[in-house]
Amino acid sequence: xxxxxxxxxxxxxxxFSLSEIPTALALVFLSPPGAxxxxxxxxxLVLMVVRRNPPYKLAFNISxxxxxxxxxxxxxxxxxxxxxxxxxxxxxxxxxxxxxIVPLSSVMISVAIGRxxxxxxxxxxxxxxxxxxxxxxxxxxxxxTVALALIEPILAxxxxxxxxxxxxxxxxxxxxxxxxxxxxxxxxxxxxxxxxLDPSEVAATAxxxxxxxxxxxxxxxxxxxxxxxxxxxxxxxxxxRLPARRDHTDDxxxxxxxxxxxxxxxxxxxxxxxxxxxxxxxxIVAPIMTEVGPIALLVILEREIPAYxxxxxxxARVQDLTEQLxxxxxxxxxxxxxEFEARHDALTGLPGRTMFESIAxxxxxxxxxxxxxxxxxxxxxxxxxxxxxxxxHAGDDLxxxxxxxxxxLLAPDDVLARLAGDEFAILCRRPDHDAAVDFARRCARVxxxxxxLDGLEIVVTVxxxxxxxxxxxxxxxQPMRRADIAMxxxxxxxxxxxxxxxxxxxxxxxxxxxxxxxxxxxxSDGLDVVYQPKLDLVTGRIVGAEALVRxxxxxxxxxxxxxxxxxxxxxxxxxxxxxxxxARGIAMLRTFEEHGLDLGLAVNLSTHDLFDSRLPQxxxxxxxxxxxxxxxxxxxxxxxxxxxxxxx
Numbered sequence: 001x002x003x004x005x006x007x008x009x010x011x012x013x014x015x016f017s018l019s020e021i022p023t024a025l026a027l028v029f030l031s032p033p034g035a036x037x038x039x040x041x042x043x044x045l046v047l048m049v050v051r052r053n054p055p056y057k058l059a060f061n062i063s064x065x066x067x068x069x070x071x072x073x074x075x076x077x078x079x080x081x082x083x084x085x086x087x088x089x090x091x092x093x094x095x096x097x098x099x100x101i102v103p104l105s106s107v108m109i110s111v112a113i114g115r116x117x118x119x120x121x122x123x124x125x126x127x128x129x130x131x132x133x134x135x136x137x138x139x140x141x142x143x144x145t146v147a148l149a150l151i152e153p154i155l156a157x158x159x160x161x162x163x164x165x166x167x168x169x170x171x172x173x174x175x176x177x178x179x180x181x182x183x184x185x186x187x188x189x190x191x192x193x194x195x196x197l198d199p200s201e202v203a204a205t206a207x208x209x210x211x212x213x214x215x216x217x218x219x220x221x222x223x224x225x226x227x228x229x230x231x232x233x234x235x236x237x238x239x240x241r242l243p244a245r246r247d248h249t250d251d252x253x254x255x256x257x258x259x260x261x262x263x264x265x266x267x268x269x270x271x272x273x274x275x276x277x278x279x280x281x282x283x284i285v286a287p288i289m290t291e292v293g294p295i296a297l298l299v300i301l302e303r304e305i306p307a308y309x310x311x312x313x314x315x316a317r318v319q320d321l322t323e324q325l326x327x328x329x330x331x332x333x334x335x336x337x338x339e340f341e342a343r344h345d346a347l348t349g350l351p352g353r354t355m356f357e358s359i360a361x362x363x364x365x366x367x368x369x370x371x372x373x374x375x376x377x378x379x380x381x382x383x384x385x386x387x388x389x390x391x392x393h394a395g396d397d398l399x400x401x402x403x404x405x406x407x408x409l410l411a412p413d414d415v416l417a418r419l420a421g422d423e424f425a426i427l428c429r430r431p432d433h434d435a436a437v438d439f440a441r442r443c444a445r446v447x448x449x450x451x452x453l454d455g456l457e458i459v460v461t462v463x464x465x466x467x468x469x470x471x472x473x474x475x476x477x478q479p480m481r482r483a484d485i486a487m488x489x490x491x492x493x494x495x496x497x498x499x500x501x502x503x504x505x506x507x508x509x510x511x512x513x514x515x516x517x518x519x520x521x522x523x524s525d526g527l528d529v530v531y532q533p534k535l536d537l538v539t540g541r542i543v544g545a546e547a548l549v550r551x552x553x554x555x556x557x558x559x560x561x562x563x564x565x566x567x568x569x570x571x572x573x574x575x576x577x578x579x580x581x582x583a584r585g586i587a588m589l590r591t592f593e594e595h596g597l598d599l600g601l602a603v604n605l606s607t608h609d610l611f612d613s614r615l616p617q618x619x620x621x622x623x624x625x626x627x628x629x630x631x632x633x634x635x636x637x638x639x640x641x642x643x644x645x646x647x648x
Contacts, residue, residue: 018163020102020135023069024094024142025149025156027076039069052306060112064105072101087150094146098139103128106135141166189213190324199223199332203233203296206325210300211235213317215308217281221288222297223329226337240283240299241270252285256294261286261319263310266301282310286318288326296329298322345418347396348403356417360427360476364469368429374436375479376426377465377487378406378443383422386453386460394453395422398460401451409443425480433468437499440464444496463491466499515571517553518564522576527551529584534602544600544634547585549577565606574608582622586633590626602634610637 026035043065047053053061079093110127114120141163149156189209193202203221210219218236224246225231232242243252251270255262266283281302288296300318302310343355351359363373380402387395399422406416406424415427426443430436447462465487469479482500490498498504521527531545551559568574585603592599609615623630 018138018141018166020098020138020142021145021159021163023072024098024146026069027072027094027097028090028146028149032070032073035069035073036066039065054304057304064108067108068101068105071104072097075100087147090150091143091147095139095143098142099135102135102139103132106131137166189321193325193328194331197332197335199329199336200231200233202325202328202332203231206298206321206329207233207235210298210318210321213321214284214300214310214314215303217301217303219298219300222299223333224295224297226333226340236301238299238301239266239272241272242299243297252297255285256287256297259287259289259294261315261322263315269299284310284315284318286322288322288329290326290330295326295333298325348400348418350403350407350424351415351417353417353419356415356419356425356427357476357480359415359417360469360480363427363429364473364476364479367469367471371429371431372433372436373427373429373469374433375467375469375476375483376428376436376440376443377467377480377483378424378426378447379463379487379491380422380447381461381463381491383460386458390454390456397453398451402447402462405446405449406443409439409446425483433499436468437466437497440466440497440499448496461496463487464497465490466497468500514556514559514564514567515573517556518551518567518573518577521551521553522573522580526553527577527580529581529588531585531588531601534600542599544602545588546602546604546636547581547588548604549581569606569608574606575612578605578609579618582619586622586626586628589628589632593628593632600632600634602636604636607637 022038026038030038040062044058044062047058047061076093076097079096080090083089083093106127107124110124111120114123141159145156145159145163148159189206192205192209196202196205200223203223207219207221210216216236218234218238220232220234220238220240220242222242223231223233228246230243230245241251255264262285263282264285266281269283269285281304283302284298284300286298286300287294288298298318300310302308343352344350345352360375367373380398383395383398386398399418403416403418403424406426410416410426411428413429417425417427419425428436428439430439441464444462444464448459450457450459452458465483465485467479467482467486473479482505485505486498486500489504490496528550530548530550532548533542534544534546535541536543549561549565551561551564553559565574565577568577581603585601589599589601592601605615612618619633619635620630623633
């Protein structure tokens with residue numbers, strides 16, 4: 001037991017001690033009580049003092065030794081009684097007894113371990129496949145030693161030389177093989193942790209490798225993020241209370257401040273609330289350091305198996321590995337920071353357009369029958385006035401306050417993003433469309449509450465457009481476009497909230513087709529101008545008329561003015577349409593005068609016509625061409641359109 005060493009196979013230790021030789025000598029030359037006295041007391045001393053087995057393991061090992069020896073003695077005696085007492089029969093009996101009992105002992109150990117860890121049959125199979133050759137060689141060596149001793153007891157000493165030589169060769173081979181495996185593992189570790197720029201993937205790979213390389217019980221890496229939070233990556237059971245934030249490291253501050261690897265008793269570390277009694281094993285505590293300080297904390301708990309207790313070589317190995325880990329982890333965290341800044345708004349910390357489109361695309365693919373998924377577009381009304389009047393710092397403050405208010409309204413699965421300027425978007429899941437519209441109204445109401453900027457309390461209203469994601473959508477841009485249309489309609493109509501409907505969409509394929517037909521109708525005189533008389537209710541006389549444009553398409557039928565006029569406004573055809581009505585209407589005024597009718601004429605103008613600085617010249621040219629006095633013409637505009645650009 002004192003000179004035992006371990007050969008690793010599939011992360012498990014296989015003990016090699018040549019104990020079969022003294023067992024074989026005891027079978028032949030000692031009585032059962034003498035064999036037990038020779039085997040148990042000294043083994044007990046070695047296990048307690050050198051191997052430092054815990055009490056439960058000490059009791060198991062001593063019991064195992066006693067059962068193993070007694071079974072071997074009984075089987076040996078049965079075989080000798082059967083085969084006779086000749087030297088050949090004794091040697092054969094010793095060999096068979098050892099070949100049966102030694103693997104049986106290994107099986108009993110596997111059963112005991114499997115009782116707690118599971119996979120008993122697989123563990124037994126792996127153990128026997130890995131050690132059958134070793135048991136065979138050891139049993140043959142033991143039989144050779146007994147054969148020499150039977151010839152002359154002093155000759156048994158001759159077996160010491162080949163036995164010691166074999167022990168030395170196997171021991172040296174095991175050490176050399178372990179060094180090579182460790183070296184390969186270190187090189188492999190550097191390659192594995194540098195493959196990815198994802199810090200979570202780097203950390204998970206590193207923790208798993210630390211457990212494998214050091215044959216540890218468990219390990220955890222606490223990674224401190226830029227926002228102060230901590231992410232824990234663990235393999236195995238961690239009985240310690242690990243820090244949840246960078247500023248909550250009081251229990252670990254000593255180790256972080258030291259900036260070096262330490263091997264500490266596990267009982268001295270903060271215990272987790274739900275952890276069982278801390279084991280007596282030691283723990284490696286290693287801060288992952290960069291030039292700016294610790295970016296992570298590594299905790300590795302050793303196994304209670306003495307062969308796997310940490311030593312100075314393990315500490316040196318961890319030192320080398322953590323230096324490589326620090327480089328890979330800092331690169332990953334820098335990449336994560338750059339990626340975050342690219343996908344998030346720097347002012348509010350919310351996701352940006354690119355990230356929101358990606359999340360919305362996922363929602364398009366993952367639609368649920370039990371609920372509706374909607375996109376809300378939110379825009380602050382008169383935000384430009386805040387910037388122009390109070391300055392951009394006040395505008396930024398307003399955006400931050402608005403983002404905070406909207407965040408407080410979100411359900412756990414909702415996503416709020418800032419797309420650009422004063423435009424925000426929300427992805428939400430609700431039981432039905434009405435619930436989504438109610439949520440939009442709540443956003444509009446809360447977002448329009450007074451805010452204090454530079455000591456002034458002001459009110460900035462919010463326009464919200466709601467669009468439901470449908471099974472026909474193939475990407476995020478389609479529902480986002482519909483929500484955008486609804487939002488601009490809410491802004492135009494000053495209703496606060498609008499949900500998307502086909503009739504408010506000015507840019508559908510049908511409207512695009514209508515644009516071509518309308519252009520052709522204007523150029524080919526396909527539009528009609530009709531005149532609605534104006535009646536004086538007192539006298540009953542007709543005092544004037546209003547020019548109204550009408551369109552009857554050969555395939556569309558009668559097209560309502562509200563449809564084609566809005567298409568003309570959105571596409572720039574409104575100037576040509578207005579000129580058509582002015583030209584025909586003023587020509588009709590001349591016809592009225594030629595027939596002796598003293599009638600006035602009213603022509604409706606679009607808001608877009610008012611933005612044309614040449615409008616007076618255009619009207620004057622039509623009046624002059626027809627020789628009509630200006631007082632006969634009235635240009636009309638609706639009251640609501642005056643508020644589109646009030647100062648102008």
